[in-house]
Amino acid sequence: MPSSPKTNAYVVVKVYGRLFCHWVPLGFAYVAFSLGCNVGYMALLTEYTTNDYWWRQFNTSGGQTFVADIFNAKINLGQSGPFDLYQSPILKNYGDTTTFIDMPPTAARRHLMSTVPLEKAVMTIRQNSLYENVYSIVAHCWVDFDRRFEMAHTSARQLRCAARQLTNAGVYMETMLRNVDSDDLTLSAG
Structure with a gap:
């Protein structure tokens, strides 16, 4: 086995004078002081960053919960239309740090599961873009009203559609395509 030639590597260390040796502790002191200022500033900001308004000790969680509780109470009672927020007493403490709807x-x-009137459903489809309508969660059964092209995701689902959903316009893709703006339909990719 041939032996490889040995090489010696030398590291040259240049020793600086006494003047530069005093700067090293000052550099460490500067870094420590800078980090201390950063920690102090973050501690000062924590009071201000607890809400979206940057106000100290301001709790916004109660306002949103209050409005949601009012709307849920009105929906549960079957009311629709405008209503007065000040005449809706709800006995709850909205000043806590956590409030639940x-x-x-x-x-x-x-x-x-509530029924939607046909006029409202058609108006909603027409107001939405093709993108919004295509990505709504609807299990279509057929492409066209003549039921020539089936599109249920399983054969069992297609049989259920044929048995129960013949008169449901929501399972026909043609319903959506006829009610979307024609410019949106022709300009859409895909």
């Missing part, structure tokens, strides 16, 4: 567990399902 009061809502019955069945409210979302009740709202989802």
Whole structure:
């Protein structure tokens, strides 16, 4: 086995004079002072950054919760239209750091399963863009009203559509396509 030639590496250390040795502790002191000022400034800012308005000791969580509670109470009573916020007494402390919105567990399902008048549904489809309508969560069964092109995600779903959904305009993609602005339809990619 051939031996490799040995190389010696030398490191040259240049020793600075006494003048430069005094700057090293001052540099460390400067870094420590700078970090201390940063920590102090962050401690000072924590009171101001607790809300979106940058006001000290201002709690915004109660206002949003109060408005949501009022709207939920009016929806649960079946009221619609304008109403007075000052004549809606709700006995709750909105000054706490955490307040929760009061809502019955069945409210979302009740709202989802409620019937929407045809005029309102068509108006909503026409006001939305094609992008918003395409990405709404609808399980379409057919592309066209003549039911030539099926598009349910499984064959079992397609059979359920044929049995129960023939008169439901929401399961036909043509319903949405006919009510979208034609310029939006022709200019959309995809």
